[in-house]
Amino acid sequence: MADSKPTPENKGMDRRQFLKSSGLLAGGLVGGGLLGSLITYEVKDSKKGSGGTAGDTSNADHLSDARIFFSREEDFQILAAATERIYPEDKNGPGAIKLGVPYFIDRQLAGEWGLNAREYMKGPFLNIPEANQYEDLSQTDKGRADQGPSGDTLNPLPTPRYQSRMTRAEMFVVGVRAIDEAAREKFDTGFAKLEPEQQDEILTHFENDEVNMPGVSSSTFFNLLAQTTIEGCYSDPVYGGNRNMEGWRMMEYPGPRASYADQIEPDEFIVLEPKGLTEYQGH
Amino acid sequence: MARKLEKVDVVVVGSGWAGGIVAAEAAKAGHSVVVLERGKNQKRSDFIGSKDELRYTDRFDMMQPLSSETITSRVNIDDVALPVRTQTEMMVGNDLGGGSVHWAGSTYRWRPYDFEIRSKTIERYGEGKIPKDSTIADWGITYEEMVPYYDKWEKTAGVSGELDPLGPPRDNDWPNPPLKETPALKLFKKAAKDLGYHPYQLAACNMSQSYTNPDGETLNPCMYCSYCTMYGCDFSAKSDPIATVIPTAQKTGKAEFRTNALVRRVLHEGGKATGVMYTDVMTGAEYEQPADVVVLAAFTFSNNRLLLLSEIGEPYDPKTRKGVIGKNFTIQGNITFRGARGFWEDKKFNLYAGAGALGAGYSDYDGDEFDHTDLNFIHGGGIELRQYGYGAVGLNHVPKDTKKWGAEFKEKSLHYAYRNLVVWYTMAVMSYWHNYLSLDPTYKDDYGDPLLRVTNKYTDQERNLARFGIEKCAEVVEKMGADIIDKDTVSDDEDFDHIYDGGHYTGGVMMGPEPGTSAVNSYLQMWDMENLFVVGGSAFPQFGGHHPTPTIGALGYRAAEGVVKYLKDGGMLVQAKTAQANA
Secondary structure, X not given: OHHHOOOOOOOOOOHHHHHHHOOHHHHOOOOHHHHHHHHHOHHHXXXXXXXXXXXXXXXXXXXXXXXXXXXXXXXXXXXXXXXXXXXXXXXXXXXXXOOOHHHHHHHHXXXXXOOOOOOOOOOOOOOOHHHHHHOOHHHOOOOOOOXXXXXXXXXXXXXXXXXXXOOHHHHHHHHHHHHHHHHHHHHOOOHHHOOHHHHHHHHHHHHOOOOOOOOOOHHHHHHHHHHHHHHHHHOOHHHOOOHHHHHHHHHOOOOOOOOOOOOOOOOOOOOOOOOOXXXXXXX | OOEXXXXXXXXXXXXXXXXXXXXXXXXXXXXOEEXXXXXXXXXHHHHOOOOOHHHHHHOOOOEOOOOOOOEXXXXXXXXXXXXXXXXXXXXXXXXXXXXXXXOOOEXXXXXXXXXXXXXXXXXXXXXHHOOOOEOOOOOOOOHHHHHHHHHHHHHHHOOEOOOOOOOOOOXXXXXXOOOOOOHHHHHHHHHHHHOOOOOEEOEEOEOOOOXXXXXXXXXXXXXXXXXXXXXXXXXXXXXXXXXXXXXXXXXXXXXXXXXXXXXXXXXXXXXXXXXXXXXXXXXXXXXXXXXXXXEEOOOXXXXXXXXXXXXXXOEOEOOXXXXXXXXXXXXXXXXXXXXXXXXXXXXXXXXXXXXXXXXEEEOOOOOOOOOOOOOOOOOOEEEEEEOOOOXXXXXXXXXXXXXXXXXXXXXXXXXXXXXXXEXXXXXXXXXXXXXXXXXXXXXXXXXXXXXXXXXXXXXXXXXXHHHHHHHHHHHHHXXXXXXXXXXXXXXXXXXXXXXXXXXXXXXXXXXXXXXXXXXXXXXXXXXXXXXXXXXXXXXXXXXXXXXXXXXXXXXXXXHHHHHHXXXXXXXXXXXXXXXXXXX
């Protein structure tokens, strides 16, 4: 490993090359699962870039392509596969995986949003014995099933929506495992390996609240997953998604700028090459 | 044990428009002022480089974190309220300058009808027209009396706009010309005109040109960058307290702004306020700040909660209908903020550009501008089209029947990103005996104090008015030539959805002409405690059509005048009327 210090020659090499040159492949020093995932995981393909500008930027991204929240690789694979069905690659351009959305979500869950640091998380909560006084409320027409943090996508409710004691991070872990379990029950195969149509079928069950999950309804989890996926496609690349601003390019969104005074009055639609926060902040 | 600090003339709780104005005016008059702000210090340069949609629009960076304190919410007076736990459901401004730093800048004057709604409704239609269960009331001040205060605030803020052809009478034009006219606004105005309405370019606190206000504070012309609502302006092109009244107060050398200072009680003895007790949220240390005059100028929720926690004034009880604190709470949002969205195949608008209050509207269906004899509601609202400017996450509007994820969603969301416009009805909201604020019996904050509890439900007045507005919005969207028109809907049993996302929550410490039915007089002075002023949206007896901020600014100047007057002469500034106008 002494010669693996970055040089102009080797700093751009992908993980397959790294593993080969470091002897990991030949020596079998790591378990098959890990090795397999390191090599085959689809996110790695995005290093080649789907737009014309991947170039050097992709190398910088490469160094931050690691999980800091999901400890189980297979959980991350399920998450990645689900985000890709929510925002699939098509003729318009890359899907969620190439945009880095799984890493975006991983980082969001590791931070204050995933930990519900800015939310009111004091009890009593509904699903504990101390909260028995609320049981009558849970018997309403709509019940608790529609509750969740994705307010925009849900119907009016008899109470404020988010009454779970689980954080978003916990919901995601429970959620991706429930997706996999539903896939195994129905198709005898893990979610990540299913055909796209089968994956859509499983996700639709979640969307329609037809799956039992502990602590949170499946539609709540699905809405959270869908909303976070879209955020990952379109938020500033600094958060790990919207790789190389490809999400913005597809949407013809120019990014943050000091002024749009020249674009505010003209009748024609004006497309500008996107710029991110790094440029806006002058780095 | 709270450490007792040196006494000042005026202690102000909250640093938004209301608190900032009172602080500036009292300090200019030579009084010593301390302003206590629960949030952090911030200044204009903090916002340079902050154009980050995820952080501000989706993760609510400028909003009050709820980990220590939120509200609880219920619909009926016998329901058990539950806490509103997430920032998605509960948005209230925070930090120096308050909610007015992240605001859009939308500027209207309310109408003569708004301030005397009860008398004027009865006068024109008879007592039977007052909505069932409603407790709407005259304000104890008329529009004519409000004019000089509106005028003063508009000059401080440097409002840019075009006069509303159907607007209330006024002495002066807006201080600045309107913002630029965009293709979307032109299309809207032409359609409205063709329908026989009276469209105009909305007044905005986004500057159309550079401007120096009467206090000598300078604002810059707006660059239409679109990072406006939910953001602080890095260019001082949006008028807010940190660009205007706060520096004005600081320049006098008489006003100190203390941040991270969470006021937890108003202290009082023998029917007079003696000061406030606050906690430094960084150190946990408690302080007592004595003052001759205490001004509560925090958000509606905090003003009400502080009075209830401090046991000042009689709390409102919906069962007996007695008491005043917490009464006449209203929310403009949810069904009272709906409209219609159009989608165009042959048009594409530069919607990544915009400004918070850049827009056009008309008042043909506002207030009592139209005859309500055969309608099943009173009042109305403004019809508006705004070009806020959107970030890329916010651009994902698709026609209603589109699947919300997957290939179809991606295709349609990319196609329609710049091909849709929304027109909405910013309607008035009436007050009712069953909508009020009180302390929650179960849930507490970090300090063990009870949370504030909201009880709020809709009636047919709101549903009928909302449906009327939706149809009127759809009418203009159709005239604009949209290929697809998605109308919002309001079902017969639709009720409050516990989403507090627009910042438009008011009342609970209402103004009025006499004690017993109102909490404060027209100078925002408590009837029950003459050296305590409660300033802000908390004073509204009901919500008018359009947005609330300019009226809060005007009331700020009215209250500031009252505070200065009181420090000079003392006593009640208004004699209680014995008339039964608000019975």
